[in-house]
Amino acid sequence: MTTNNFTMLAQNSDFDYIRQAYLAAMSIKATNQNSSTCLVTNDPVPTKYKQVFDHIVEIPWGDHAEKEDWKVSNRWKIYHAVPYTETAVIDTDMLVLDDLSLWFDFLKTYDLFYTTNVITYRGETVPNDSYYRKNFYKNKLPNIYNGFHYFKKCESTHEFNDWLEIITNNWQQFYKQIDNQLKHLPHPSMDITAAIASIIMDNTHLITNEKTKYPSFIHMKPRCQNWQDRFSYRWQDRLGVYVDDDLNLKIGNYKQSGVFHYTEKDFVTGKIIKKYEKYLGI
Amino acid sequence: MTKGVLLFANNNRSINYVKQAIFLAKRIRKYMDLPTSIVTSIKLTDEECSHFDKVFSHTLDEKKTTDKRHHDGDLYNKITRFYNYNRADAYDLTPYDQTIVMDTDFIISNDILNNCFVQQKDFLLYKDATHVGIHNGTSEFLRVSDTSVDFYWATVFFFRKTNETKIFFDLIKHISKNYMHYRSMYQFRTTVFRNDFAFSIAIHIMNGYQQGDFAGKLPGTKFYSIDKDVLFDIVDDEIKILVQKTNRLGEYTAVKLKGSNCHVMNKFSLERIIDNQ
Numbered sequence: 001m002t003t004n005n006f007t008m009l010a011q012n013s014d015f016d017y018i019r020q021a022y023l024a025a026m027s028i029k030a031t032n033q034n035s036s037t038c039l040v041t042n043d044p045v046p047t048k049y050k051q052v053f054d055h056i057v058e059i060p061w062g063d064h065a066e067k068e069d070w071k072v073s074n075r076w077k078i079y080h081a082v083p084y085t086e087t088a089v090i091d092t093d094m095l096v097l098d099d100l101s102l103w104f105d106f107l108k109t110y111d112l113f114y115t116t117n118v119i120t121y122r123g124e125t126v127p128n129d130s131y132y133r134k135n136f137y138k139n140k141l142p143n144i145y146n147g148f149h150y151f152k153k154c155e156s157t158h159e160f161n162d163w164l165e166i167i168t169n170n171w172q173q174f175y176k177q178i179d180n181q182l183k184h185l186p187h188p189s190m191d192i193t194a195a196i197a198s199i200i201m202d203n204t205h206l207i208t209n210e211k212t213k214y215p216s217f218i219h220m221k222p223r224c225q226n227w228q229d230r231f232s233y234r235w236q237d238r239l240g241v242y243v244d245d246d247l248n249l250k251i252g253n254y255k256q257s258g259v260f261h262y263t264e265k266d267f268v269t270g271k272i273i274k275k276y277e278k279y280l281g282i
Numbered sequence: 283m284t285k286g287v288l289l290f291a292n293n294n295r296s297i298n299y300v301k302q303a304i305f306l307a308k309r310i311r312k313y314m315d316l317p318t319s320i321v322t323s324i325k326l327t328d329e330e331c332s333h334f335d336k337v338f339s340h341t342l343d344e345k346k347t348t349d350k351r352h353h354d355g356d357l358y359n360k361i362t363r364f365y366n367y368n369r370a371d372a373y374d375l376t377p378y379d380q381t382i383v384m385d386t387d388f389i390i391s392n393d394i395l396n397n398c399f400v401q402q403k404d405f406l407l408y409k410d411a412t413h414v415g416i417h418n419g420t421s422e423f424l425r426v427s428d429t430s431v432d433f434y435w436a437t438v439f440f441f442r443k444t445n446e447t448k449i450f451f452d453l454i455k456h457i458s459k460n461y462m463h464y465r466s467m468y469q470f471r472t473t474v475f476r477n478d479f480a481f482s483i484a485i486h487i488m489n490g491y492q493q494g495d496f497a498g499k500l501p502g503t504k505f506y507s508i509d510k511d512v513l514f515d516i517v518d519d520e521i522k523i524l525v526q527k528t529n530r531l532g533e534y535t536a537v538k539l540k541g542s543n544c545h546v547m548n549k550f551s552l553e554r555i556i557d558n559q
Contacts, residue, residue, distance in 0.1 A: 122431075123493040228428050238429050253431050253468060255491035 004032050004104045005087040006096070009040040009059070009078055011071040015265055018043050020092040023268055025052040026276040027095040030247055034101070040074075040081045051282055057081050064169075070187040076164040079151060086152040093267075094147065094217065095260040097249055103215045107150040112157045114144035114194060116208045118219040118261075121239070121251040124226055125213075131223035131230075139179050141195040142204040147261055148217045149194075160207070163197035164190075217259035220251075236264055243275050283379035283442075285399050286317040286335060288372055291386050292342060292365045293324050297352070297549045300324050302386035305556045307333045309390040313519070316382075316396070321368065321375055336377050340368060348474050353509035354550035355524070356532045369436060369477045370454035373447065385437045387552055389544045391519035394502035398440040403498035404447050407439035407481065411504040414537045414544065415511065415525030426479050427469040431486040436477035437545050438500060446488075450496070453484045506545040513551040516559075521546075 006028050010017040018041060025037045029052050038055040039045065042063055045056055060081050065071035078089055088107065090096070107113050118126050129137040136143050151157045167174045168188060174196055175182035182192065198204045222235040229238075239252040249256045262268075276282075287310050291299035300322060307318035317335035320326075323342045331337050346367045353359040372383045380399055384390075398406055409432060411423060423433050441447045457464050457480045464483055465473065488496040507513070507523045512534065514522040519541045524534035546552050 225429075250491060252429055253486060253491060257492065 002034070002104070004028075004035045004100055005038065005082075005084040006032075006035060007038040007040065007078060007082050007084070007087045007089045008092050009075055009089075010043065010092050011041060011059075011063075011065060011074065012043045013069055013071065017092050018045055018049065019273075020265075020268055022046075022049040022052065023273055023276060024090065024092050024094050024096070025049075026273075026280055026282070027097065027247075028052075030276060030279055031096055032099050032101070036084070038082055038084065038087065040078055048282065052280070055083050057083065068187065072188055072190050073168055075146075075190050076161055076168050079153070079157070079161040079164075084153075086150070088148065088150045088215075089146075090259065091147045091261060093262055093265070095249065095262065097247075097260055098257050100215075100259075104150075106212070107215065108152075110150065110207070111152045111154050112160055112207045113150045113215070114146065114198075114208045115148045115216050116143050116145065116210050117213055117216050118145055118147075118224070119216055119258075120225045121218055121220065121235075121254050121256065122226070123254070126219055126224045132221055135179065135182060135192065136195065139182075141178065141192065142198050142208065143210075144191060144194055144198065144204075144208050145217070145219075146190040146194055147219075148215055148259055150215070156203070156206075160197055160201060160203070163200055164193055167193045167196055214258065217261045218256055219261050220263045234264055236267065241267070243272055245275065245279070247275065247279055283399075284377070285380040286319060286376075286378040287314075287382045287384060288376050288378070289318060289320045289384060289386055290340075290366075290368060290372075291320055291322045291324065292340075294363045294365075296360055296362045297364070298553060299386050300326065300330060301556055302549070302552060304330060304333045305559070306384065306386055306388065306390065310384075313390050314393045314396055319377055321371070323365070338375050340371075343367070346475075350474055352549060354548055355512045355534075356510050356526050358550075360550075366477055367458055367475060370451045370458065370480075373441070373443065373451035376443070380440070380442050382438065382440045385545065387546050387549055388438055389516065389521060389546055389552075391521065391539070391543055392502070392541050394543070395438070395440070395500065397501040401498070401501075404442040404444045405440070405450060405496065406498045406500045408435045408437070408500050408504040409433070409497075411435055411506050411545070413525075414505050414507045414523050414539060415535060426482050427471075430468045430470065431482055433478065434482045434485055434497065435504060435545075436481040437506075438504065438543075439481070440500060446496075450484055450488055453487060454480050457483055502543065504545060505539060505542050507547060509547040509549070511548055513546050513548055513555055516555050 008021045010021040028035050036054040039053045042059050059074050060077050064073040128143045171188035172183040220235050242250040289303045291303040310318050319336040320334045321338040321340050323340050347363045347365045349361050351361050485497045510526040512524040514524050521539040523537050525537050527533040
């Protein structure tokens with residue numbers, strides 16, 4: 001039986017992203033029996049947390065995001081850091097709620113794959129021209145999400161990753177070629193960076209598939225949710241969060257499945273961490 | 283397998299639902315060639331009974347009546363008492379193996395719903411509906427509430443008697459008994475019991491609290507006019523409706539439907555048309 005490899009990159013700032021990654025890794029271990037988890041970080045990892053990471057590796061070549069609040073400048077290094085020949089890469093503010101073996105069977109047919117269809121907590125597809133994707137829609141960028149992607153180490157992925165490095169290190173020059181306003185963003189976006197790399201390599205059709213519903217994730221940014229009331233700042237102000245002892249997650253009236261991208265940091269509470277720890281016997 | 287239509291009719295001081303049911307039963311016979319049975323709290327005359335295949339007497343629980351404001355066009359409205367809690371009894375009461383249940387204010391003008399009997403799903407209803415005028419996309423009919431579950435119309439539904447549909451109707455009874463609890467769980471404001479809401483919640487639960495396929499879609503399009511619109515005339519399969527103009531009090535646009543079924547929510551205007559037939 002093959003192993004589902006998951007990788008995350010976490011760097012603490014004024015927020016404890018290692019704890020987020022710990023929760024994400026626990027969710028993987030709870031649902032994917034044949035899984036391996038890798039944390040890429042330069043921060044200390046508490047002994048208890050280490051139980052759910054099969055590999056903890058350093059960010060190579062120093063910390064390029066040392067002075068950044070939004071630490072994206074190291075993300076291109078994941079490709080070089082991981083001990084795997086193939087892996088899914090997820091954001092730390094995600095929970096894996098199901099066995100994703102079928103997704104991995106599908107992903108293995110690609111060298112590199114980015115999610116393009118993300119869904120709401122009600123299971124509806126988030127439209128391409130949603131509030132958070134206006135820059136993509138306006139500039140006809142491939143609508144890809146870095147939050148859940150997969151790569152196999154190979155020549156073409158290596159080349160793609162080289163472009164990620166170059167664009168990340170010179171993001172304002174690249175972004176302004178797409179749209180002059182993009183250079184005024186407060187920080188680079190890995191979604192835009194990956195989209196530009198795919199345009200340069202002309203490989204969008206090879207790295208995503210807009211016709212497939214999965215792999216995907218539930219995107220909890222509030223303005224993605226197809227709500228009539230668009231003034232809610234936090235989704236947790238409008239929806240209840242319910243986790244039972246078997247780790248079934250309900251958001252509002254809906255049971256969640258697949259990969260859940262909660263986006264709001266205070267979603268992680270001691271209560272939810274304890275639920276997972278109890279389930280896993282940690 | 284036997285098949286037919288079941289109607290529920292409980293008159294109040296202002297609206298004669300039995301009269302509507304007789305009108306509908308005639309059209310069901312004409313356009314769908316199906317028998318119709320009725321569940322009613324009213325003692326029917328022999329002539330009234332003759333329009334129905336079977337008549338089921340039902341005793342109203344006065345505690346479960348609800349006051350609701352009914353409009354008759356833009357300029358008139360009246361609060362009437364109505365009883366709509368017994369819809370889930372359809373499973374137990376129907377004399378048919380395959381049943382279509384309809385509101386009495388549904389106007390049948392074709393036989394498209396007969397396709398229910400030749401498809402495989404055991405429960406069908408409409409999730410989407412089209413207003414006859416300009417109110418398409420009314421958010422009120424998209425969800426039970428903004429953050430909650432999809433809205434389904436209980437105006438017309440088809441079911442076969444199976445273990446699964448029995449669970450569904452039992453669930454609706456449970457929801458109706460605990461309606462205030464489900465009101466807070468599903469975040470809607472109205473305290474008036476609505477079958478549409480109870481059905482929507484029950485479908486969501488039957489789907490395992492996710493998107494699912496417990497409920498199939500009824501064939502054809504469900505057209506509707508709201509109670510601020512006015513039914514103007516019905517001649518055979520042609521329905522004429524005055525559609526209220528948005529933000530123009532008392533002004534209407536005339537619309538004609540031909541060969542289409544239509545849910546006419548203005549019951550006062552429906553009764554006027556029936557009286558003039």
